[in-house]
Amino acid sequence: MAQAIFDAVFRLGRLQPLIDDDRAENIFILGHDRVLLQLVDGSRIRVDPVADSGDELIDFLRFLANRSESNPRPFSESTPRLHLKLDGGARLAATAWVTSSPTVVVRRHRHKVDTLSAWVDRGCMSPACADFLAAAVRGKWSIVVAGPMSAGKTTLMRALCAEIPREEVLGTFETEYELFLHETGRHDIVVDWEARPGMGEIGADGRAAGAFDLDEALNDSYRFALDRQIVGEIRGREVWTMIKAMESGTGSLSTTHAASAEAAIRKLVTCAMEAGGHVTRELALEKLAGCLEVIVQLNRRVVLMPDGSQQLQRWVSEVVVVEPGEREKGYALTHLFGPSGTGPARASGLMSERCKDLTVDGFDLDLYQAEADGRGWQG
Incomplete structure (x- = not known):
């Protein structure tokens, strides 16, 4: 009692x-x-x-x-x-x-502190995939983690953020706090912004008194001497906050709901167009193809075990590099890993030339090629 x-x-x-x-x-x-x-x-x-x-x-x-x-x-x-x-x-x-x-x-967030090596240990991604993603984060590439609901997107975001050097000053921008990077002890300085919906009287601009959105937070953040701006979950118009952060070249990270990496592109374009009629599909694609560099797609399923128990499985199903493409489509995707519908994606061997630039950030080309050739990790 x-x-x-x-x-x-x-x-x-x-x-x-x-x-x-x-x-x-x-x-x-x-x-x-x-x-x-x-x-x-x-x-x-x-x-x-x-x-x-x-x-x-x-x-x-x-x-x-x-x-x-x-x-x-x-x-x-x-x-x-x-x-x-x-x-x-x-x-x-x-x-x-x-x-x-x-x-x-x-x-409930079960893994507030997580690492890419832990994802490998749990059988959720291959060693070469973890190696590439770690290098992409250190190289300040902009990354979106996509997947269905409850696939572990926020958990993977925390693991990616764990690869950011301790000395970097981080800013996080979320509609509701979920990342909790200031609690992990991995970084000395984290400034965490949270949107405020406001309450009470509606002003002439159509906003409730006291409202504070992520775009305002991002604009303020440029006076906070940040090294990296990290925007949380993208569900709607906050995609423009993500794009602005990525265009700053600081290596932003975000999450969104999508069934595949290519569907994630379409989802982000749709979210961008919610800002109004002035945002065309062509403009949204041009912005995304110009600043988004990697999409990490997650998948999940519940498997019935022989003893009648259930097991929830999550895995990285594909990793694609995003680049500007032909005018009609607007973007080009290179499947660096996967796709895989049954387990962790393996290296495909289809490497974009710019990925080789990540060797200065620790990307192990031999490890990647060994996995692609079947000489390394087999899953």
Whole structure:
């Protein structure tokens, strides 16, 4: 009882035990009475409710949204969506009034500190792939990590960021905090910006009072003596913030949802065109092909094991180098690794000439060629 009272007053109430459950990766709250945990192996189990009614669940969500003194977020019938970081780092997404019942999904970040070598050890990527990506980060190439939901995009982003030299001054730009680079201890200086949706009166510009977007944050960041600007997840118009960061030549990194590397290009173009009618497909493609250099595509699946248990598998399915292409298409993709639909992508042997420039940043051409020839890692 003492723990429940403490959780109710200072933490996340009846949700807290689920957040503390190391078996859980996602928490699904479908109305007040149906709560499921998606475990790390991909299976789901049903657990006790976190509220006694839909109204109580909504009141709890409003409490969470408003208790931050620095970045409160609206949640009401006029603003029926909520996205925020919970204490401890989990990510919460909620909606109500536009669904049949209040719905919440909480994503627990299991690997706040990760490395490319750990991805190799977990069987998620090949050694040559890890070697190339490490060199690309050190060489300040701009990278987008793409994949379906829950494929490990943010986790891989942290592993890529671990390759950034400690002495670099980093700036991160996120709609909701997820990277937590300032907590890893791998870098001396990290300035982390988070967008603020604003609350209250709507101004003549159509924005709520106190709103602060990523584009404003990026503009401010040029006075902070940064060595690298890292933009988080791309879901819409924030793609222009990503493009501006990449055009700065600092070696930016971002994530987006897509089914393949080429689909990621189309997705980013669509996001760019959401900025208005003045943004044509040709302009968006020209910008992306001119600043984006590598797309790392992830995949995932749940495999049923012979003993009846489940195993969640994630892997790097393809790595492509992006370059300006013929006028009609606007870009050219070179598959450096993969594609592979069944496991970690292997070196293809199709190397873009500019990749050889990364040897000064540690790219091992012999390791890559050995994997491509079948003389190295076999997976």
